[in-house]
Amino acid sequence: ASLFSELPEAPLDPILGLNQQFLADPSPNKINLGVGAYRTEEGKPLILNCVKKAEEIVDNSGKFNKEYLPIDGPADFYNASQKTLFGDTVATHGDKFVSVQALSGTGALRIGMEFVKKFFPKDTTVYISDPTWPNHKNICTAAGVPWKNYRYYSRQKNALDMAGLLEDISAAPDRSIILLHVCAHNPTGMDPTPDQWNDIANLIQKKNHIPFFDCAYQGFASGDLDRDAEPLKDFVRRGFELFVAQSFAKNFGLYGERVGTLTVVTAQTQTVKALRSQLKSIIRANYSSPPAHGAYVTQVVLTDEKLLREWKEELKGMAGRILDMRVKLYEALKQRGIHWEHVMKQIGMFSYTGLNPEQVQILIQKHHIYLTGDGRISLAGLSTRTVPILADAIVDALT
Numbered sequence: 001a002s003l004f005s006e007l008p009e010a011p012l013d014p015i016l017g018l019n020q021q022f023l024a025d026p027s028p029n030k031i032n033l034g035v036g037a038y039r040t041e042e043g044k045p046l047i048l049n050c051v052k053k054a055e056e057i058v059d060n061s062g063k064f065n066k067e068y069l070p071i072d073g074p075a076d077f078y079n080a081s082q083k084t085l086f087g088d089t090v091a092t093h094g095d096k097f098v099s100v101q102a103l104s105g106t107g108a109l110r111i112g113m114e115f116v117k118k119f120f121p122k123d124t125t126v127y128i129s130d131p132t133w134p135n136h137k138n139i140c141t142a143a144g145v146p147w148k149n150y151r152y153y154s155r156q157k158n159a160l161d162m163a164g165l166l167e168d169i170s171a172a173p174d175r176s177i178i179l180l181h182v183c184a185h186n187p188t189g190m191d192p193t194p195d196q197w198n199d200i201a202n203l204i205q206k207k208n209h210i211p212f213f214d215c216a217y218q219g220f221a222s223g224d225l226d227r228d229a230e231p232l233k234d235f236v237r238r239g240f241e242l243f244v245a246q247s248f249a250k251n252f253g254l255y256g257e258r259v260g261t262l263t264v265v266t267a268q269t270q271t272v273k274a275l276r277s278q279l280k281s282i283i284r285a286n287y288s289s290p291p292a293h294g295a296y297v298t299q300v301v302l303t304d305e306k307l308l309r310e311w312k313e314e315l316k317g318m319a320g321r322i323l324d325m326r327v328k329l330y331e332a333l334k335q336r337g338i339h340w341e342h343v344m345k346q347i348g349m350f351s352y353t354g355l356n357p358e359q360v361q362i363l364i365q366k367h368h369i370y371l372t373g374d375g376r377i378s379l380a381g382l383s384t385r386t387v388p389i390l391a392d393a394i395v396d397a398l399t
């Protein structure tokens, strides 16, 4: 007998579980379009050159060591990260930003939600887009914060459900938390237009809601960091108090290094000190202090003009290859008589194909092409060689 003999198994994470299924598939032709991680044309993970150079500096310059970091990370790191995210609004509003290092985007979301749990009125609910990255719900639940969905996407029309979104955000009790993807919405790849963002911001303002931005794909929507963060900067210029979880997993290719930040924007500079102290107290009880290596590497790139320029070029390269795959897939389908205009309207790392669960199973079981059950494919997992294979499989699944 064991203390744990009655313990049920936890359900597999849908995305990480899919990865296990892929690894176990013996087919030599298998293709993994499940996990949202960048791959080269050869299907290999990519370490950016700017990262390799920064690692050299971190290891050999004598400026860095393995001492504990401050609870909230190095100020040089989070200040540089802030500049990447908030651009010119740092100059105008930066005295009201409180940033701390976090364990990538997930960790930032978790610290933020624990803060909400601790300091917001008891029933404060987080409104999450339907659909969204599934872990948003896990994070809220684990932090003890109630969550609900707001409508975001119409599967019938393969388009944003703007009317539904506005209706649900309007119906939410005043001072709710609205979780928004800054750009390259996961999983749909459909972002609001500037006009639609304007309507969303006006409504959130009217309702006194608190925006909580998730920024996991900055640079992957347009290839340009500044442009991708525009919706967030607009909220800042309007004077919102808000939260932002910033991940460097995708745009720096630092997935396993777990590098990110959480920033809280306040309306009053007097509250900055209390905010930082409370965020630090939450971090202290979770993991004492953050990991150093990835933060130092990121800091070195962000604070060196030449490396920063190189990063932006390499990021543009990744975004460009993904866009190339999107166009190639669209064209390959068109040649086969399938006109998927929505594929070209979507942006970022993913395409939300509109394939239903049965069709997804045909791709997985019969063609060894792995994608999530909602029909999302990671375009970054495609190559010029595999696009026609995918297009043929889609034709098969549709007919």
Ligand code: PMP
Residues within 6 Å of the ligand: 036, 103, 104, 105, 106, 107, 133, 181, 186, 214, 216, 247, 248, 249, 255, 260
């Ligand atoms: N938000 C979204 C929308 C994501 O897709 C991801 C990564 N899949 C994350 C946050 C967090 O990722 P990480 O913790 O690796 O930064």
